Amino acid sequence: MTGVSKTSPLSRAAKWFDPRARTISTIGFILNRITALGLSFYLFLHLIMLGQLAQGPQAYDGFLATVHSPIFVFGEVLVIAAGFIHGLNGIRIALNSFGVGARYQKATFLVLLSIAVICSLIFAVRIFTV
Amino acid sequence: MSTPKWVVTFQIYRKKGNADPHFDEFKLEVSPDEYVLDGIERVWAFHDRSLAFRHACHHSTCGACGMRVNGAEKLTCITLIRDVTQDGGVLRIEPMRNFPVVSDLAVDMGILYTRMEMVEHQPVNSDAKEAIQPEARPAGPVGEEEDYIRLSDCIECGLCISACPISGSSPEYLGPAVLAGAHQHGIKGNEQLLKLVDSEDGVWRCHSAFECTAVCPSFVEPGWRIMDLRKQVIGERFKRLFRGSSPKIIDTMEASK
Ligand code: SF4
Ligand code: FES
Secondary structure, three states, X not given: OHHHOOOOHHHHHHHHHOOOOOOHHHHHHHHXXXXXXXXXXXXXXXXXXXXXXXXXXXXXXXXXXXXXXHHHHHHHHHHHHHHHHHHHHHHXXXXXXXXXXXXXXXXXXXXXXXXXXXXXXXXXXXXXXX | OOOOOEEEEXXXXXXXXOOOXXXXXXXXXXXXXXXXXXXXXXXXXXXXXXXXXXXXXOOOOOOOOEEEEOOEEEEHHHOEHHXXXXXXXXXXXXXXXXXXXXXOOEXXXXXXXXXXXHOOOOOEOOOHHHHOOHHHOOOOOOXXXXXXXXEOOOOOOOHHHHHOHHHHHOOOXXXXXXXXXXXXXXXXXXXXXXXXXXXXXXXXXXXXXXXXXXXXXXXXXXXXXHHHHHHHHHHHHHHHHHHOOOHHHHHHHHHHO
């Protein structure tokens, strides 16, 4: 609508992330955006890291040592959590778009988010203990 | 016994012409069972006659009094003060988002009305017969079934457009009320409407935040309607795939049988 066209697209999109006075549905909307951005960034980083392979075995060994540091392992947990959240939330949205369960989208979101959290926790426990 | 009065601070958004917006504060003694619009009217009547806001029917029919109350979109003529604040509390009143502000709380909703016309939104519900069950008919002399018409649920208040994050970032997006209007009108056999709905700024622009459904005071469920429209659009596309490229000819033949 015309009332918004004067501000820049970036500042308009920044408002997507404001959950004030909004419902749980917006939390789903925001989570999907954050996880999508996170996963894209990860993919980019992943490709750069893989580029190390081309620089010989020594560089690659150094790279492996870095990724075994706790901060990287924590990052890996975040990536898996983002994958679960984005994937499961995506299933809800895809189903809704085929006219399935749109009236129950809040309940579906809460159930799928709980599954994502549980799966991420299990993964986190395993990766930090194995 | 009358309800004890509350003292509530109305923080009201003000903007005139090109001047920067600001908030004015008015401390009012109100009954918690009054509506937010009553308080705003009292500010206008007794404190500041230059305050601009829209209202007409006072019973959730004209759709004029939509505003943001403490951030959330509300039809202020049916929003009880006790539901949105407390004694000694604050009510921050702002104009709806995603529409140009004309003055203070009044926004220009012209684009919504134009788009509602574009999708042929009808003031009378198209499934009136089905919707008006005998028990839901008004008391009084009973006439023929045709005597009863049911007005469309959507009162074109614009609250759903204000709450929609995508209407905020993509002004070209038709918006929830408009798509709900298209759904109510029906896209089957309406090439033009189908084209409008099945476009970049139609149903596919929605990103499932469902805030439209949450704020709609009239239970239109725009979020569900957009999803149902998608299903219908996908169905139409499939039909076309199997019918070949000239569905109109088949339609015409079927119609002439
Ligand atoms: S769909 Fe609901 S919120 Fe949107 S304009 Fe119509 S009545 Fe208002
Ligand atoms: S004044 Fe008419 S809907 Fe509120």
